[in-house]
Structures are given as structure tokens and as C-alpha cells.
Amino acid sequence: MENYIVSARKYRPSTFNSVVGQKALTATLKNAIATHRLAHSYLFCGSRGVGKTSCARIFAKTINCSNPTADGEACNECDSCRAFNEGSSLNIIELDAASNNGVDDIRQLVEQVQIPPSQGTYRVFIVDEVHMLSAAAFNAFLKTLEEPPSYVIFILATTEKHKIIPTILSRCQIYDFKRITVRDMIDHLTYVASQEGMTADPAALNVIARKADGAMRDALSIFDQVAASSRGNITYQSTIENLNVLDYNYYNRLLDCFLSGKVLDTWLIYKEIRDRGFDSHFFINGLADYMRDLMVARDPSTIVLLEADDEARKAMAATSAKCSPDFIYRAMNLCNEADLNYRTASNKQFLIELTLAKICQLSSPSPDNSGTGEGRLQKIQPATTSPATAQASQPLLPFKLKAARPNHKPLSQLLSIQTITEEIIRLKTIRRLNLCNNKGQPPSHTRHHRHNSLQS
Numbered sequence: 230m231e232n233y234i235v236s237a238r239k240y241r242p243s244t245f246n247s248v249v250g251q252k253a254l255t256a257t258l259k260n261a262i263a264t265h266r267l268a269h270s271y272l273f274c275g276s277r278g279v280g281k282t283s284c285a286r287i288f289a290k291t292i293n294c295s296n297p298t299a300d301g302e303a304c305n306e307c308d309s310c311r312a313f314n315e316g317s318s319l320n321i322i323e324l325d326a327a328s329n330n331g332v333d334d335i336r337q338l339v340e341q342v343q344i345p346p347s348q349g350t351y352r353v354f355i356v357d358e359v360h361m362l363s364a365a366a367f368n369a370f371l372k373t374l375e376e377p378p379s380y381v382i383f384i385l386a387t388t389e390k391h392k393i394i395p396t397i398l399s400r401c402q403i404y405d406f407k408r409i410t411v412r413d414m415i416d417h418l419t420y421v422a423s424q425e426g427m428t429a430d431p432a433a434l435n436v437i438a439r440k441a442d443g444a445m446r447d448a449l450s451i452f453d454q455v456a457a458s459s460r461g462n463i464t465y466q467s468t469i470e471n472l473n474v475l476d477y478n479y480y481n482r483l484l485d486c487f488l489s490g491k492v493l494d495t496w497l498i499y500k501e502i503r504d505r506g507f508d509s510h511f512f513i514n515g516l517a518d519y520m521r522d523l524m525v526a527r528d529p530s531t532i533v534l535l536e537a538d539d540e541a542r543k544a545m546a547a548t549s550a551k552c553s554p555d556f557i558y559r560a561m562n563l564c565n566e567a568d569l570n571y572r573t574a575s576n577k578q579f580l581i582e583l584t585l586a587k588i589c590q591l592s593s594p595s596p597d598n599s600g601t602g603e604g605r606l607q608k609i610q611p612a613t614t615s616p617a618t619a620q621a622s623q624p625l626l627p628f629k630l631k632a633a634r635p636n637h638k639p640l641s642q643l644l645s646i647q648t649i650t651e652e653i654i655r656l657k658t659i660r661r662l663n664l665c666n667n668k669g670q671p672p673s674h675t676r677h678h679r680h681n682s683l684q685s
């Protein structure tokens with residue numbers, strides 16, 4: 230039986246061009262190599278699994294390649310490249326500072342630095358998780374980092390740039406790696422699936438990519454997990470079951486109930502979700518994310534904020550066209566409220582059911598159009614329709630906005646995320662100011678926040 234290699238290792242990029250989602254950065258590195266403008270120390274920063282170590286290795290290989298391509302890539306065929314690819318080159322030394330963070334470890338490394346390469350041009354020292362070095366180790370390292378022998382190049386990598394002391398930062402050329410977008414991940418996973426002779430539903434890869442949260446290594450590991458139970462065909466259903474992800478369809482169904490005011494139907498859906506073993510807090514946060522996605526999908530200029538492929542974006546845009554921005558904004562607020570109150574609520578199920586009922590209440594246009602009518606809450610008279618909502622022929626707002634609020638802006642005019650954020654900050658500030666007026670001095674944490682809000 231062939232040895233199984235996990236995809237994250239098997240598909241580690243071996244050229245700059247095969248690194249996903251870091252185009253500008255790899256172009257700069259390639260250019261520096263082609264024009265022989267090499268610094269002696271680099272700092273690669275970025276979250277986990279985005280290609281820092283891979284790029285450091287490609288860099289080390291490329292500057293030692295005896296026959297680089299016209300495009301500035303390593304040839305992957307010369308003796309040096311082959312040694313690098315087989316992991317037997319003596320010109321690359323990797324130190325994991327997370328487990329070797331003492332002065333002695335750095336002294337050993339400094340000793341190694343004195344040995345010139347027996348073959349090739351450069352010896353490259355990669356220090357991973359460099360922020361983990363102890364203060365004494367950092368100090369022992371500084372001098373060598375500043376003036377290494379001409380054949381030495383340091384590549385320091387970190388997931389926590391803010392922990393790197395300024396004396397190190399100022400000695401390095403700094404490269405910031407980006408999180409990998411869902412789209413780039415889906416493309417890469419599609420490629421991996423085809424290489425593995427598997428078929429994969431884009432919706433399934435979308436779920437995997439979102440769960441990976443910007444880290445390509447995680448996406449590949451999750452892919453392996455799903456692939457193991459998929460027998461060559463990765464479907465959406467098998468993926469959500471394997472990863473215990475709540476089916477998006479539940480949220481779509483809930484939205485339909487919200488928009489037609491069917492309170493009891495939302496409770497039934499919520500029961501289904503609980504019966505399938507999903508945690509209520511997880512569910513309400515998922516609903517908050519869904520509402521947020523609906524908001525950004527409303528506008529072609531903000532849909533880029535929706536981490537999904539084109540197909541999913543289109544579907545979300547069509548769904549969001551059913552709702553008014555006011556509805557989404559208020560639903561987001563209600564989800565947020567439920568999230569904040571969840572831990573302290575003595576009856577958590579009731580809290581969620583009440584939240585669902587309140588969201589239903591948001592969009593109810595008139596008593597005649599109230600679904601089954603069962604479980605309907607007492608309605609608040611609609612406020613007058615703003616031009617924005619009337620134009621979009623959206624349901625009337627069932628809320629009367631309190632006239633007492635100073636500087637009130639009609640919420641239906643709040644079309645962009647930015648204005649909504651500003652509105653939240655403004656309302657919080659007013660609330661806190663009221664707090665101060667009512668109680669004299671606010672408690673210390675309130676004072677701190679108030680200070681921030683007023684500044685912003």
C-alpha cells in the first residue's frame with residue numbers, strides 16, 4: 230500500500246508561482262532575487278498556515294539554484310534544488326523558537342552561522358515563531374542578526390508581530406502575509422481534489438474554506454478529514470454532517486418565516502436544530518453571521534465582504550433583496566443582544582425563542598399578512614414609510630422610532646455598513662452619557678468606554 234501523505238504536506242508549494250493568495254509579496258521576493266538585491270534578514274509575519282515557512286523555503290532554494298528560470302523561479306532540477314526538495318540540503322537550517330527559545334539554542338545557531346556553505350552560495354536560517362525567544366535569547370541574537378557573514382540570510386517568521394522587539398524589527402525587511410480568501414481556498418481545494426481524482430461540490434468546498442478561517446493548512450486538513458469519509462465524492466451534505474456544521478438552509482427557512490411573521494414556525498425550526506444536537510448559543514451566533522452576510526450582500530460594492538465564491542454570493546444577494554436594510558440591521562441587533570445575554574439567562578431556550586419572535590415582529594407588514602397568525606405578538610403600529618423602503622417595496626417598518634432620541638437619523642437611510650457602525654457608536658455614546666447624567670460618575674469600565682466612544 231502506498232504511503233499516505235497528508236494534503237498540507239503533499240501540496241506544499243515548491244515555487245513562488247504556486248503560492249496561493251500572496252501574489253504581491255512573492256513578486257517582490259522574486260524581483261529582489263532577480264536583481265540581486267537581497268537583505269540579510271527578513272521577517273515574515275502573518276497568521277498560521279498562510280505560507281510563511283513555505284515561502285522561506287522557496288526563497289532559500291531559489292537563491293541557491295544554479296539555473297533559475299527567466300521568471301526568477303528555482304529550476305527544481307539542479308543538484309541544489311533537488312537537495313532542497315528532498316530535505317537534504319545543508320544550506321537551510323530551521324529552528325523552531327517555540328521549543329528552542331533559550332540562550333543556549335541561539336548560541337548554537339550563532340556557531341552554525343560561522344560555517345560557510347560547502348556548496349551553493351547562501352546558507353539560510355529560518356527561525357519560526359521567533360516571538361517565542363526569551364529576552365536573553367533575543368539579546369544574544371541581535372549582534373549576529375545585524376552583521377551576519379555575507380553568505381548568511383535570516384528569515385524570521387512569526388504569527389505575532391506585535392511581540393517582536395523594535396531592535397529586531399528595525400534590522401529586518403518586513404513582509405506581511407495575508408489571510409487566504411475563501412475564493413482562493415476553494416480554487417486550491419478544487420485543484421487538490423482533481424489531483425486526488427475526487428469530485429467536490431463547490432458548496433462543500435465553500436463550507437470547508439469558511440471553517441478554515443483564512444488558514445490554508447487548516448483548509449487542507451479539513452479537506453482530508455472530509456475526503457476520508459466521502460469515497461471520492463465530496464458532497465455538501467456529507468461535508469456538513471462530517472464537520473457538524475449547521476446547514477445554511479435552516480437560516481434560509483428561518484428568514485422566510487421571519488419575513489412572513491410565522492413565530493411558531495421559527496420555534497419549530499429551532500427545535501429541529503436543537504434535536505440535531507446543535508448548541509443554542511452556536512445557533513444564535515450563526516444567525517448573527519447570516520444576518521451580517523445578508524447586509525453585505527445587499528450592495529455590489531460591499532459584497533466583497535462576503536467570504537464566499539461567486540455562486541454563493543449571487544444566491545445571498547438574491548436572498549438579501551427580499552429584506553430591507555432596517556430589518557437586517559435590527560435583526561442583527563437582536564441576535565447580538567441574545568448573544569450578550571445568553572450566559573446569564575436562566576432559561577436559554579426561552580431567550581432564543583423570544584429573540585426569534587422579536588425578529589418576526591420586525592417585518593410584519595399588516596395583520597392580514599401574518600402567516601398563520603398563531604403565536605403572533607402584539608404589533609406596534611408601523612412608522613411612516615421612508616422613500617428608501619417604499620422604493621424597494623419592502624414591508625413597512627413596524628417600529629416607531631423614539632422621537633426623544635437626539636439627532637435621530639431614520640434607520641432606513643442607513644444603507645452602508647460604515648454608517649451603521651457609526652450609528653451604533655453614536656447610540657452607545659448617547660446611552661452612556663445618559664447613564665452618567667442619571668448616576669453621576671459612571672462606573673470605571675463605563676468611563677473607559679465612554680472615553681473611547683467620544684474619541685471615535
Ligand SMILES: Nc1ncnc2c1ncn2[C@@H]1O[C@H](COP(=O)(O)OP(=O)(O)OP(=O)(O)O)[C@@H](O)[C@H]1O
Binds near residue numbers: 281445447
Ligand atoms: N499561500 C499558500 N499557498 C498554498 N499552500 C499553502 C499556503 N499557505 C499554506 N499552505 C499549505 O499549508 C501548509 C503549511 O503552510 P506553511 O507552513 O507555509 O504556513 P505558515 O504560514 O508557515 O504557518 P505557521 O505559522 O503555522 O508555521 C503548506 O504545506 C501548504 O500545503
Ligand SMILES: [Zn+2]
Binds near residue numbers: 293296306310311
Ligand atoms: Zn535549481
